[in-house]
Amino acid sequence: MNAIERSNQAQLRRLSKGEETRAQILDVALNVASESGFEALTIGSLAERTGLSKSGLFAHFGSKEDLQIAVLDEGARRVTDMVFGKAMASPRGVIRLRALFGNWLTWADTCQLKGGCPIMAAAFEFDDRPGPVRDAVLGHHQRMQREIARSVSICVDTGEFRGDTDSRQFAFEILGIANAFYFSHRLFREADASERAFAAFERLVKNALATSPQSGDSNPAH
Amino acid sequence: MNAIERSNQAQLRRLSKGEETRAQILDVALNVASESGFEALTIGSLAERTGLSKSGLFAHFGSKEDLQIAVLDEGARRVTDMVFGKAMASPRGVIRLRALFGNWLTWADTCQLKGGCPIMAAAFEFDDRPGPVRDAVLGHHQRMQREIARSVSICVDTGEFRGDTDSRQFAFEILGIANAFYFSHRLFREADASERAFAAFERLVKNALATSPQSGDSNPAH
DNA sequence: GACAAACACGAACGATCGTGCTAAATTGTT
């Protein structure tokens, strides 16, 4: 959801003035966090971008820390919508898992976040800085990993995956592929990043399929 | 190499005073970058930690940007030593590749960098900020990916891996596993992070082995 | 339209940021 849609929604749902301003701030802030990281989320620059005064903006969040957490939560909310929510339209099992994976790779672009997934960046920024922000990052990522593992378990339930599939290991490896995609896509700017990611994903899936894959093409080449 | 060893080396090689001070600064700076990221590399805090004055420290690097790049290069130098250099002691082929992978997971701990690999963190910090620092990060990572792909190619040469193995895809997936390890180890603080990483790695290897693996245990569970 | 509540602004604060100067102290060489 972009700022304009939110503005429309505000008129419909009678969102209070303060709540709407706050939402607009978060929209801008999420873009900044996406492009330049959470460290770059300064009150001054945010005020300038939103047209508010420093103190006016500051009043919506009691502290910079609370602002960071609010941005984090907003990012997580969008991930939930754009990745997990959207995948629910697909039928249970491997098809939904594949949709989930695909959505994860593209959700930042879909949301017009020019700098990639902020939640991903936050993990590296705060993994060694104890405090409420790190706790929030940890919580969101743990929830996401749990959700992915659950989607893998469903593939076992449907009989598509073998019964001895380790769903948490599967989620671990999916997280890895998504990260490799980010390196390839955002740092290296390689055009075939998404193909490489899907190739890795399909290899992962093939290894778990109940119909044993003994043919010769089970190699890491696409 | 820690500060003390460097100090000894300075006495042996007649490292000039300025060069030694610079090396000590970089040692401290690398720790800061490891724990708190490159954004936290401020002249003031570094001066305090090293006992130098702000201007005295600043004089060793012409600008903050040059300092960041110097820290980056020092980090890359250590990676080259601790990961690639060390793996050269192992025989060519899969054994060396495995050593390479293992070294990559543990090198930050081995170097007593309490906050994980700084080069990894830098990738996420600068992937969307064009400039000399990003260029340096990009260069180091591209070099590392090339080295890994080359090690995979050697496994083809030794006849251990099939001829149609895509070495760059292999390197892509290794990068992913290393990233997943970082999430699991540094953010989630999971005790079995390294087991999960090695399980994923061995699955990757098994798929590329020339001796076709059609048995039923080629599953993502360890 | 009145009135209370919510919201935004402007000014100022101490601290710290990166970065210039100049002078003093230290180092290396003869």
Next chain:
DNA sequence: AACAATTTAGCACGATCGTTCGTGTTTGTC
């Protein structure tokens, strides 16, 4: 020991950081 070169300290600068406070303006309710 003298001297030049290198290295470090001291001080100051404009800018920006997060935050507080008092005042004005806008909003929602009766």
